[in-house]
Amino acid sequence: MKPAKFNYLRPSSIEEAVQYLSEYGEDAKIISGGQSLIPLLNMRLSTPKYLIDLGRAEGLGYIREDGEFLVIGALTKHCEIEKSELVKEKCPLLSEAIRWVGHAQIRNRGTVGGSIAHGDPSAELPCVITALRGEIVIADANGEEVFCPEEFFLTYMLTSLQPDQLVKEVRFPITKPSSGSAFVEVARRHGDFGLVEVAAVVDLDADSRFLSVNLAIGGVNSVPTPLEDVEKLLIGKEASEEIYEEAGNLTMEIVEPESDLHGTAEYRRELSGTIVIRALKQATERAQGGGGL
Incomplete structure (x- = not known):
């Protein structure tokens, strides 16, 4: 099958993206890597009127140390985590788990934000952030909000994300060297x-x-x-x-x-x-x- 007709939007910044979400709400869907959403679109299990592509939004792809956290932007691809020496040093659990995500082709396209927002209880990244008691940063037109995993993941494939919100970054607590x-x-x-x-x-x-x-x-x-x-x-x-x-x-x-x-x-x-x-x-x-x- 092919997706139902939709309007394609490509914001260049997170500010523009959340403005689109604020305007179109439940009629819009965010796409980043597309590894979860594209099959749903093709099977018409999801039929948004507006598809908001974050692929060129600046400032959402990064891996950095910030205090007690390893902070990863929503557009960071799985393969970037897999190759990151900083991840291996600061959060070896994440480095090990990311190798279990799909196949190389999926890791080359799939993003951290997409995996977390999808909320599949069998996915690797939700399990890791739950174990580490990490944080999920959500953005909308009014600013940012921080959720713990138990607040964010509600039930199968359902999260606390509202129609006008998107995942901005994910924070993994840094592991002690002795652990x-x-x-x-x-x-x-x-x-x-x-x-x-x-x-x-x-x-x-x-x-x-x-x-x-x-x-x-x-x-x-x-x-x-x-x-x-x-x-x-x-x-x-x-x-x-x-x-x-x-x-x-x-x-x-x-x-x-x-x-x-x-x-x-x-x-x-x-x-x-x-x-x-x-x-x-x-x-x-x-x-x-x-x-x-």
């Missing part, structure tokens, strides 16, 4: 969205006890989910097979997967526990080895 991180995903085929994915960052003391733990899971609930109860379970405990097993069992109690054509709810639940254990082990080994990946 270890891991991103583990299971998918039916390479490049598919994950059936289950887990993002983990841990910090240990000299006796391999957990000082801090950040865990999030994707693909099993309607939104990427921080595993706060599992984090609390681990704090102060020594890394061991027993505590990993407890963490996996608790995860299976927390998640609420549904059956679909890719797998049953029971399969996803079991897989969730297994993947949490695997991610924790990898992150712990990396922390014991000096941090990073």
Whole structure:
């Protein structure tokens, strides 16, 4: 199929873009990389009267350190994150997770803002920012607003973005050099969205006890989910097979997967526990080895 007829707008700045959004509201859609929206347009699941292309909007593509955050502009492509030495140094979890996003062709076109705004609970970037408790900066004609992931992701493919708003940038907290991180995903085929994915960052003391733990899971609930109860379970405990097993069992109690054509709810639940254990082990080994990946 081909898209329904639409009016094409190409703003040269974020100010012009939000002005279009303010004017056309629910009749408009933002397009950046197009990796999620183009299929929806082609299948006519989305039929906007106005398509606002951010491709030439200045000042939305960047990766920089800003205080305690690694700040990434909405138009930054996945491949730019993949190649960034700053990302590898300051947020190795993101550097690892970005390799799981689709195929090289998709990473060459897809953008950070597009992935976050799309709100797919199986996507990698929402899982990472949820684990790290990052921030999402939203812009409209009246200025900017900052959301935490739990405020932003509402349910499957639905975010708190209003028709006159767009994602401006995403802020990932910088990881301590002593921390270890891991991103583990299971998918039916390479490049598919994950059936289950887990993002983990841990910090240990000299006796391999957990000082801090950040865990999030994707693909099993309607939104990427921080595993706060599992984090609390681990704090102060020594890394061991027993505590990993407890963490996996608790995860299976927390998640609420549904059956679909890719797998049953029971399969996803079991897989969730297994993947949490695997991610924790990898992150712990990396922390014991000096941090990073």
